Amino acid sequence: MQISKVIMHRQDSDITTFVYGSNNTLRFVVTDNLGTPNIESIFISKITRVNANNSAFIQYTDNDIGFINLPKKANYQNGSTLITQLTWHGNDSKQAKLRSEYTLVGKYIIYQGSSNKCQIINKSTDSEFTNTLQNKLNHLTGQWIVRSASKSSHLENIYLEADKLANIAKHISDITNSSSSVQQIHNGTANYLRVIRELNLTDNCEIINNDSSINQELIELQDIWELDAITYDPHLDITHELVSYQKYCGQNIFTTTNDIKIEYGVIAGIHIFDINSNNSKLSNAQINNTCLDEIYRQIALRNLYGIILIDIIKDSGKTEETKLINKLTTLFKNDISYTKVLGITNGGLLELIRNKY
Template sequence: MKSLLVDVALYQSKVAYVEDGKVVDLFIEDKMNEKLQGRIYRGIVKNVLLGMEAAFVDIGIDKNAYLKLSKGHNIKTGQEVLVQVNKEAIKDKGPKITQEISIPGRYLVLMPTRDDIAISNKIKDKEEIKRIKSIVDEIGTKGMGLIIRTEAIDKQEIDFKDDLNELFKIWDEIQKYNKLGMGSRLLYKDLDLTLKVIRDIFTPDFEKIIVNNKQEYEKVVDVLTKIDKSFKNKVEHFDEGLDLFDYYKIKKDLKTALNRKVWLKNGAYIIIDKTEAMTVIDVNTGKFTGKLGLDETVFKTNLEACKEIARQIRLRNVAGIIIIDFIDMRNDNYKQQILKKLQIYLNKDKTRAQVLGMTNLGLVEVVRKKSNDTLDKYFEAQCIYCSGQGSLKSKNKILSDIEKEIIRLKKHTSLEKVLFKSSNYIFNIAKKDDFKHIKEISKYYEINIEISEDKDLNPNDIITIY
């Protein structure tokens, strides 16, 4: 059974993709630190670095964006350029941008600045590739390029025509806005989190989509009804007075995804350590002894670990180089089976991940493309007491916890005022911007919130006083 759980709040929205009762993917939108990736801007070239074949472009944010130029370019300082953000800003460096524009649809991605047609490498069937390409050729692309997405499998001409027409409309709007006014300007940004996830991963075999916000629920119903009227019955509005993730018992999965040690069903476990350069995963037999010989026991443990490792990589959004130290196997056939099985599980991930092979030391090398921040960055901040060896609640998590408690109190009590006692750490975070976000929660839910400092509480502690 597949479902989506949509948890919408003031500062953070989360969509959990649940399969057979377990979270396999978690999508997060941080509303205080919105992502720029995918946005299209009209920018102004501020500086051209001829030796580096690069330019710095003002797109209307606090840092100039970095544009890599092609050979023989004719870009000049002061020129207006149409660009798209393809990498977020890092520390003191601005975002990276490109002049190759891409606009994603449900089955297709429109590439207005190109004229070729590419197809997802996850579509393997040659006859299906031929069928889809013939349909796209018949419809016509107005001389623009396309990427055919994995979701295009088994879709008919009407599906592609509707999707492509919508993409053409978006591109026409972008061009129209680009001609208006002067200076740097945002021209296009992608859908909000919920609708983006639905566009990218929803298929008819999803049993339900559960949404804890009435407005978001109505938007989801509207979008799905346009695809197929029967899909409306798959959407449910959840009682906003309860914690959605807690009710559906998936908080344990999210907590596990922040732990260093992850237990497997058979009593074995894996250890996940993240460093600056790579992520290292170690497999251990733990309590699992097996009823067969040593080789078979080791193989079964490694096989069980493959599935959980792939799930944790996806859920934690681990990117870059990943080294996996499976338990030593003497049987070469077992080694090959493990590599194949790991790749099969990784192929279920939307983000491309590839098993490169096994080293002479028996370490498995995996590379995964970077998409968004890792899961821990959304829920944890570096500990000011232990210099990053442990973790503390992030600002987002603190505000989310307070908001959830206010929702609960609003639903089940008639209180007009609530006092929270908090640790010095939490109090200082709330106080830093003159309790701005606390005041916003208070105003939104029409309940007076006060927060006081209790220096005897542990850093992560906050207590509700009625």
């Protein structure tokens, strides 16, 4: 999937981002709140309680407590401090989750951790590309992972991005060497930037925004991420987009191009899609296959997360069920969030778990 247009709109402390694919089709909608730390933010945290299962509760801001799985064989006690990275904001019933080691993620390369030399992991079979990278980045100590989307044509972009990430890592190191007080030491990447970092953009993909701070961030990334068309419009009006999106998400029954009805609902926090085939002349396998495309689109647009169940048409056979699992797995490779397709339950439901974005 390639992205042709992105609209970023700030209203007070809230930022709404609309992401469009080919033919100006809306694919994703993500939100940010400037009062909330971004995912991937890094903190000096203090352990408030160590649990028996090698986990702990930690204070990562003056007012926030989160949960962390401690490194194996680590000897932490109540009151110990450590560097942590936010992986999930939490919700009304569960606390935020953090991890004890941090990574700095770029579009082309990832800083994986400190090292006394430059170590590059590249799964590419292009040995010349790997050797060129090693020689060019040899002055940057640390562990680096070249992302799968990176190609030899991105060499200059990788150099620039690696330098940027190395400077951030040095800044984090300088702070942690001079202070042990609870504080945020690096602001992670906002969702409106993560979508253009993680997705493939078409040539001349238009990125429109209404905020000077957002626009400045985009300009600073323009050369590294090859952002060809950035438009700053302080009078940007997204009333039409918001009304259309809210109307779309308010529907719980929708129809595919083959007139197959799908019903969506939530029971005890579990998202359920029910395929209704009463009026269809297609085979069970064809109905299921057709509906998966629309259900994926619904999940992505509504940004659903947690347990998701799809009540597929039964009696398709094991071979067809395997095809459905493989197709859904392939569809979610284009997603902005990590999704694990678990398979078919004993009750014949197709089950998956999607992370919150």
